[in-house]
Amino acid sequence: MEDFTLLFFRVTLVTAFLAAAAYMVHFVAQGKQVRTIARVLMILSGVLQSGYIVLGFAIAGHTPLTSQHDAVVFFAWSTSIAYLSFRWRYSVKNFGTPVSLMIFLLLLVASFSHKSFAPLPPALQSVWLPIHGGVSLVAYGFLTLAFCGSLMYLLLERELKSKRFGYFFARFPSLGALDQLNHHCLLAGFAFLTVGIVTGSLWARQAWGTYWQWDPKETWSLITWCVYLVQLHQRLTVGWRGKKAAAMSVLGFIGVLFTLWGVTYLLGGVHSYAR
Amino acid sequence: MPAEKLLLLGVNHKTTPLAVRERIALSGGYEQPLATVKGLPGVKECYLLSTCNRVELLLVMEPDSGVEERVVEFLFSGRVAIAEADQYLYRHYGRAAVQHLFKVAASLDSMVVGEAQILGQLKEAYRHAARNGTTGPLLNKLLHKAFSVAKRVRTETAIGSSAVSISYAAVQLAKKIFGHLRGRRVLLIGAGEMAELAAEHLVGQGVDEVVVANRTLARAVALARRFSGRAVSMEELVAQLQHVDIVISSTGSPDLVLRRDEVKSVMRRRMNSPLFFIDIAVPRDLDPELITLDNVYLYDIDDLTSVVEINKSERDREAVKAGRIVEEETLKFMNWYGGVAVTPTIQALKRKLDDIASQELERTLAKMPGLGEAERQQLARMTDAMVAKILHDPLMYLKSESCAGRDRSDAKITLVREVFGLGSDDHEA
Numbered sequence: 001m002e003d004f005t006l007l008f009f010r011v012t013l014v015t016a017f018l019a020a021a022a023y024m025v026h027f028v029a030q031g032k033q034v035r036t037i038a039r040v041l042m043i044l045s046g047v048l049q050s051g052y053i054v055l056g057f058a059i060a061g062h063t064p065l066t067s068q069h070d071a072v073v074f075f076a077w078s079t080s081i082a083y084l085s086f087r088w089r090y091s092v093k094n095f096g097t098p099v100s101l102m103i104f105l106l107l108l109v110a111s112f113s114h115k116s117f118a119p120l121p122p123a124l125q126s127v128w129l130p131i132h133g134g135v136s137l138v139a140y141g142f143l144t145l146a147f148c149g150s151l152m153y154l155l156l157e158r159e160l161k162s163k164r165f166g167y168f169f170a171r172f173p174s175l176g177a178l179d180q181l182n183h184h185c186l187l188a189g190f191a192f193l194t195v196g197i198v199t200g201s202l203w204a205r206q207a208w209g210t211y212w213q214w215d216p217k218e219t220w221s222l223i224t225w226c227v228y229l230v231q232l233h234q235r236l237t238v239g240w241r242g243k244k245a246a247a248m249s250v251l252g253f254i255g256v257l258f259t260l261w262g263v264t265y266l267l268g269g270v271h272s273y274a275r
Numbered sequence: 276m277p278a279e280k281l282l283l284l285g286v287n288h289k290t291t292p293l294a295v296r297e298r299i300a301l302s303g304g305y306e307q308p309l310a311t312v313k314g315l316p317g318v319k320e321c322y323l324l325s326t327c328n329r330v331e332l333l334l335v336m337e338p339d340s341g342v343e344e345r346v347v348e349f350l351f352s353g354r355v356a357i358a359e360a361d362q363y364l365y366r367h368y369g370r371a372a373v374q375h376l377f378k379v380a381a382s383l384d385s386m387v388v389g390e391a392q393i394l395g396q397l398k399e400a401y402r403h404a405a406r407n408g409t410t411g412p413l414l415n416k417l418l419h420k421a422f423s424v425a426k427r428v429r430t431e432t433a434i435g436s437s438a439v440s441i442s443y444a445a446v447q448l449a450k451k452i453f454g455h456l457r458g459r460r461v462l463l464i465g466a467g468e469m470a471e472l473a474a475e476h477l478v479g480q481g482v483d484e485v486v487v488a489n490r491t492l493a494r495a496v497a498l499a500r501r502f503s504g505r506a507v508s509m510e511e512l513v514a515q516l517q518h519v520d521i522v523i524s525s526t527g528s529p530d531l532v533l534r535r536d537e538v539k540s541v542m543r544r545r546m547n548s549p550l551f552f553i554d555i556a557v558p559r560d561l562d563p564e565l566i567t568l569d570n571v572y573l574y575d576i577d578d579l580t581s582v583v584e585i586n587k588s589e590r591d592r593e594a595v596k597a598g599r600i601v602e603e604e605t606l607k608f609m610n611w612y613g614g615v616a617v618t619p620t621i622q623a624l625k626r627k628l629d630d631i632a633s634q635e636l637e638r639t640l641a642k643m644p645g646l647g648e649a650e651r652q653q654l655a656r657m658t659d660a661m662v663a664k665i666l667h668d669p670l671m672y673l674k675s676e677s678c679a680g681r682d683r684s685d686a687k688i689t690l691v692r693e694v695f696g697l698g699s700d701d702h703e704a
Contacts, residue, residue, distance in 0.1 A: 160451065161566060163578045165585055169451065175549070176454035239546025242570045 078141025136196030142189030224255030285331030465526030
């Protein structure tokens with residue numbers, strides 16, 4: 001079974017790579033055929049990631065979230081789902097390129113740590129695990145999209161302001177579309193993040209008898225949450241948008257990454273993944 | 276000589292300065308000049324195109340009828356000396372005329388290559404010519420072909436997608452900033468021609484409202500009415516900034532019209548929603564420091580020109596493709612044209628021999644009243660066979676050239692017509 005799981009993961013990884021490569025080719029050459037291929041590969045990659053998670057669930061008997069490998073795969077899957085859910089409603093020119101690259105990179109990171117087949121420690125055997133862990137990682141998925149959109153915004157804005165219309169000018173979507181995308185992804189990501197933190201707190205009350213115990217991961221997700229809260233507040237009250245909002249999204253995403261990895265590797269605590 | 280000649284002559288923005296074109300421009304509409312040209316002896320078909328960038332006449336004429344010079348005289352009608360006119364005028368014959376027409380239709384000869392307007396102007400001109408009956412079978416075919424060439428170029432190349440002009444560049448930048456332009460509002464500061472053109476482009480892209488501010492309010496009102504917008508005075512400028520998204524400034528003012536601090540104060544009230552400024556005035560109207568404000572984008576005429584340059588290089592690649600299509604279609608048309616010139620000659624030749632045969636047969640039969648029906652039919656069959664055999668070689672001679680170049684087929688047609696004494700009357704059969 002372990003061999004089959006590994007094979008399945010590799011196929012998923014290769015598909016994600018091909019999707020990213022096809023999007024890259026499309027980005028450079030702007031051909032319509034390549035775009036169609038890239039889209040199909042992207043959807044296929046999303047389906048395979050879903051399949052891999054279902055497979056993990058079938059083997060372990062619980063949602064695979066507890067190891068570094070599983071969490072990062074779930075993160076990649078959330079990003080795919082967030083992207084496809086957006087793609088369904090409106091398209092943003094060439095947005096697939098950075099997102100497919102992010103998904104591939106996440107899966108690549110996951111490939112460096114092995115899938116754990118060890119039984120779940122008793123503290124984690126709870127219905128809260130998929131709710132708290134899953135929702136938090138779905139939030140990360142949307143925040144990843146906001147990050148990608150923000151990077152594109154910053155690059156394009158720089159070209160427009162410096163009046164040197166180069167490579168990105170022809171290829172990127174409009175600033176308006178990127179800003180709107182950032183806004184939507186931020187709203188969705190922030191909502192999921194809030195639910196993730198609240199459910200985590202409820203679970204902590206149930207498991208340890210206290211809502212909040214300043215575990216490093218709790219602290220850092222609170223900091224990240226505050227960064228997004230400030231951005232959202234400013235946007236809704238004084239119309240912070242564009243460059244400032246994009247810069248804040250990038251900052252928030254660094255917080256996300258630190259919460260995910262920095263905490264595990266540098267600070268430890270109850271959220272550290274079994275490695 | 277039997278074959279008619281195709282001639283295209285005219286002036287355009289490349290060969291002729293505006294001052295001269297103005298004197299040629301036919302202001303009285305198409306009807307009168309078309310009738311005049313058609314009335315000239317030796318003109319069989321004619322068509323006239325007159326736009327602000329070009330005046331072109333396309334003629335099917337009798338060769339050596341001297342009509343060419345009379346047409347030139349008519350075109351300049353004494354307003355420009357003929358000697359001077361010759362340096363501006365281009366004349367294309369036959370194949371070159373076809374190619375030029377196709378190029379014009381495909382917008383490869385336009386000032387703004389790839390712009391779509393010219394095809395509409397061409398169709399309009401053709402409607403006039405057709406309604407006045409000045410076009411015939413050849414020009415009808417040729418112009419319809421020109422329309423389809425233009426369509427083919429448009430669908431098979433991207434030449435129209437990056438049309439090159441300042442106002443197009445403005446629209447492109449606006450789209451890069453806002454996405455789509457539906458529901459956006461434009462403020463024109465100064466009611467100059469360039470601003471008007473840019474506004475027209477923006478309205479074409481779905482811009483919602485046009486507000487015009489001008490020193491003389493009357494001009495502002497007139498321009499605003501054109502776009503069914505509203506006019507405001509220059510004093511209200513800063514207040515108006517709160518409600519618009521795109522500002523095009525083109526006043527003749529020697530000083531700045533808007534300063535950074537004024538715009539900065541507005542941005543807060545706008546909830547930072549983006550403002551896009553285009554300064555096409557020389558000297559500039561807008562504070563160059565505006566660009567340092569967040570969510571404010573400012574471009575002057577030079578910046579727009581650099582966008583145009585990007586589009587140009589892209590478009591040049593497409594123009595090569597379009598040129599190849601024109602070349603190909605010209606060749607196809609000339610092959611068809613060569614074919615039709617041969618056909619009437621063949622028909623005339625056949626008719627002539629058939630006439631001779633039937634006349635002679637009748638005369639002979641009249642002298643031989645004693646012949647029975649069977650003998651009469653034998654004789655008729657004999658003359659038919661003789662005609663067919665005599666015709667065989669000249670027909671082969673004529674037909675062999677229908678896929679060769681036009682010039683050789685001309686010479687052959689001439690030879691056959693002269694040898695058999697075919698008048699030019701038969702030619703249009």
